[in-house]
Amino acid sequence: MDLESFGRLFTPEGRKALGAAVELAGADPVVAASSLRKGFDAGLVGAALTQAGLRRRAVVKFGVDAAAMYFTPHGLEQATRVEVAEHRAGRLRAGGLVVGDACCGIGGDLIALVRAGCQVDAVDLDPLTVAVARANVEALGLSAAVRVAGAESLDPGAYDVLFADPARRSSSQRTFDPNAYSPTWPVLMEMVSRARAACLKVAPGIPYEFIPAGADVEWVSFRGEVKEAVLWMDSAAVGGFAAEYPAKRFRDSLERHSDSPENPGSEERFGRRATLLPSGDELVATGTQAVVGAVGRYLYEPDGAAVRAHLVGEVAELVGGRLIDPQIAYLTGDTAAASPWVAGYEVLDVMPFSLKRLRAALRERRVGVATIKKRGSAVDVERLRKDLRLSGDNSIVVILTRIGERPTAILATEMAL
Numbered sequence: 001m002d003l004e005s006f007g008r009l010f011t012p013e014g015r016k017a018l019g020a021a022v023e024l025a026g027a028d029p030v031v032a033a034s035s036l037r038k039g040f041d042a043g044l045v046g047a048a049l050t051q052a053g054l055r056r057r058a059v060v061k062f063g064v065d066a067a068a069m070y071f072t073p074h075g076l077e078q079a080t081r082v083e084v085a086e087h088r089a090g091r092l093r094a095g096g097l098v099v100g101d102a103c104c105g106i107g108g109d110l111i112a113l114v115r116a117g118c119q120v121d122a123v124d125l126d127p128l129t130v131a132v133a134r135a136n137v138e139a140l141g142l143s144a145a146v147r148v149a150g151a152e153s154l155d156p157g158a159y160d161v162l163f164a165d166p167a168r169r170s171s172s173q174r175t176f177d178p179n180a181y182s183p184t185w186p187v188l189m190e191m192v193s194r195a196r197a198a199c200l201k202v203a204p205g206i207p208y209e210f211i212p213a214g215a216d217v218e219w220v221s222f223r224g225e226v227k228e229a230v231l232w233m234d235s236a237a238v239g240g241f242a243a244e245y246p247a248k249r250f251r252d253s254l255e256r257h258s259d260s261p262e263n264p265g266s267e268e269r270f271g272r273r274a275t276l277l278p279s280g281d282e283l284v285a286t287g288t289q290a291v292v293g294a295v296g297r298y299l300y301e302p303d304g305a306a307v308r309a310h311l312v313g314e315v316a317e318l319v320g321g322r323l324i325d326p327q328i329a330y331l332t333g334d335t336a337a338a339s340p341w342v343a344g345y346e347v348l349d350v351m352p353f354s355l356k357r358l359r360a361a362l363r364e365r366r367v368g369v370a371t372i373k374k375r376g377s378a379v380d381v382e383r384l385r386k387d388l389r390l391s392g393d394n395s396i397v398v399i400l401t402r403i404g405e406r407p408t409a410i411l412a413t414e415m416a417l
């Protein structure tokens with residue numbers, strides 16, 4: 001889809017074509033296209049069908065609004081889902097704040113910010129993306145300034161809050177490297193250093209050493225999947241950061257691991273919290289450390305947001321649990337505890353991991369369906385599943401981990417509470 005074919009969707013004929021394509025959404029694509037071709041030219045049919053298909057896909061992220069909105073495939077993929085965007089924008093609900101959105105995409109965050117009462121000035125480098133964001137603002141009856149420009153062209157000092165959700169490359173290796181963001185991390189930090197306050201949405205796996213001292217960082221998960229880390233920074237934090245971490249440090253630090261022993265206590269430089277959506281449960285760092293002990297009757301898997309926020313000690317306190325290993329984020333306990341922060345399992349057996357032994361144990365239990373989970377294990381789960389040649393009427397949870405240096409398999413069932 002290019003800018004011209006997108007623009008045609010707003011002509012009277014284009015609106016008709018889109019309406020007809022939406023009616024046909026879900027039908028066989030060839031049948032839908034040939035039906036539409038009776039009334040519209042090929043270019044318009046392509047644009048309308050693409051848009052109708054994207055709206056269908058977008059319902060998962062945007063709910064009822066999707067039916068009125070416009071998308072690009074890439075813009076939809078990168079957009080923040082509505083529950084997460086609204087939660088974040090909710091922190092700016094103070095009213096009338098002027099926010100600069102430095103890379104607005106198709107407008108997922110922009111819309112939530114406007115609805116939270118902010119006055120938003122948004123830019124994006126890509127002209128088609130900007131056209132789509134503008135169309136969305138209008139389609140939802142909102143108002144915001146959206147224009148084609150580089151983030152770098154904004155004057156961060158002109159806003160109460162500078163917001164940025166930089167583009168990230170999707171290949172997993174690079175997602176963790178903030179220098180591969182667009183705009184890059186040094187550019188973002190330079191902008192943040194001129195802002196009165198800033199809010200940066202980043203990948204949940206951001207290495208801790210990139211996080212400015214004094215920032216308040218919130219890891220957010222939605223239905224058990226970690227979606228983002230959000231760095232909230234006010235000018236005091238930003239000033240401290242700029243002095244402490246000149247741009248060169250960013251390049252050097254890429255070579256090092258996030259929370260390496262070289263960087264002791266790095267997590268104490270900033271505030272850490274985790275939030276579960278849609279419930280809104282929140283956990284804030286208290287510095288509690290979990291003790292380590294033998295696997296008990298129950299095993300608890302902390303939510304990924306708490307793990308990323310290094311709040312496993314705090315979760316252990318909530319469930320009265322202990323770590324099975326100092327390096328592995330599995331907790332264990334002897335009494336059943338319910339918490340939104342964990343998935344709980346009742347332990348059936350604990351054994352040193354070996355294919356032969358595990359296969360025999362699952363045969364004996366006549367297990368036909370195994371949910372295989374792992375932390376701290378290098379086992380290839382799909383390969384293992386084939387090698388186990390499961391057969392039987394029962395189902396089980398197999399947890400692969402290591403305790404000390406010992407690869408371990410834990411057989412369990414989901415805790416019924």
Ligand SMILES: C[S@@+](CC[C@H](N)C(=O)[O-])C[C@H]1O[C@@H](n2cnc3c(N)ncnc32)[C@H](O)[C@@H]1O
Nearest residue numbers: 079080103105107108109125150151165167182
């Ligand atoms: C992750 S998306 C933003 C998604 C948006 N927050 C939403 O919820 O829909 C990042 C966007 O940044 C834009 N971008 C990348 N580099 C940029 C730059 N230097 N200046 C402005 N926009 C940029 C991309 O075109 C892309 O649309």
